[in-house]
Amino acid sequence: MNIKKHVTTIKVFALLFFLLVGYSSYVKYQGAKLEDENKTLKKQLDIANENIKEQKNELDELRSLLDSQKDVDYEIEVNETDSNVTVVAIHGGKIEKGTTELAYALASHNNYNYYSFQGLKSTDNFALHVPSDKFAETYALEMVSKSKRTLSIHGCDGAEEFTYIGGRDTELANRIKESLTKHGFTVKDTPKDLAGISPDNIVNRDIDERGVQIEISEGLRTEFLSTNKDSLNSYVLAISEAVNNM
Numbered sequence: 001m002n003i004k005k006h007v008t009t010i011k012v013f014a015l016l017f018f019l020l021v022g023y024s025s026y027v028k029y030q031g032a033k034l035e036d037e038n039k040t041l042k043k044q045l046d047i048a049n050e051n052i053k054e055q056k057n058e059l060d061e062l063r064s065l066l067d068s069q070k071d072v073d074y075e076i077e078v079n080e081t082d083s084n085v086t087v088v089a090i091h092g093g094k095i096e097k098g099t100t101e102l103a104y105a106l107a108s109h110n111n112y113n114y115y116s117f118q119g120l121k122s123t124d125n126f127a128l129h130v131p132s133d134k135f136a137e138t139y140a141l142e143m144v145s146k147s148k149r150t151l152s153i154h155g156c157d158g159a160e161e162f163t164y165i166g167g168r169d170t171e172l173a174n175r176i177k178e179s180l181t182k183h184g185f186t187v188k189d190t191p192k193d194l195a196g197i198s199p200d201n202i203v204n205r206d207i208d209e210r211g212v213q214i215e216i217s218e219g220l221r222t223e224f225l226s227t228n229k230d231s232l233n234s235y236v237l238a239i240s241e242a243v244n245n246m
């Protein structure tokens, strides 16, 4: 009997055994890795699908705007001055009623720059509502990009008379809030979705990349549009004081 040969055979078997164990754990490890990669890919696919859905919604919105005709369904009103303050109402006319009237009153009282995109349709003016962070009408962007202080006037729901103030220019926003309150207007805590803090929001696309977004309740806008202009005039004075005393 050749012991040496046996030992060699055992050594070979032992080596084979370890190689096999090693290989099988390598296969297991690769399997787990693939599973992880699959999970990551699935997540990425879900995100991509969400993005596609979002872009489709945006396209639908833009399409309804493209179908609209300038000067028939909407019009753009502009007055450029040498002021470094700009007031915009991008949901003006019949989109958010009363916002054009306030923006115009505020701008003309102070000789500020004025821009208003106005819905003129007899119904369904909301089809012309482009969200503030998507609003990229050339003239509006150009005016705002040259503006030092920018105010964006909007309308929100609410039968009571109140205002929400947002935007990235928190200093001016606070001054306006104080001034409005002093003049007897109610300023409520702004809900997150109306805070206007996105850098893409047109109000924050001025020189300093920060402006003030003013959301006015339907109740207060109805008051602005009534024959008695006391409320509108007092609101204009309150905001003017805050802006001009900066």
Ligand SMILES: [Zn+2]
Residues within 6 Å of the ligand: 091, 096, 153, 154, 155
């Ligand atoms: Zn609006």
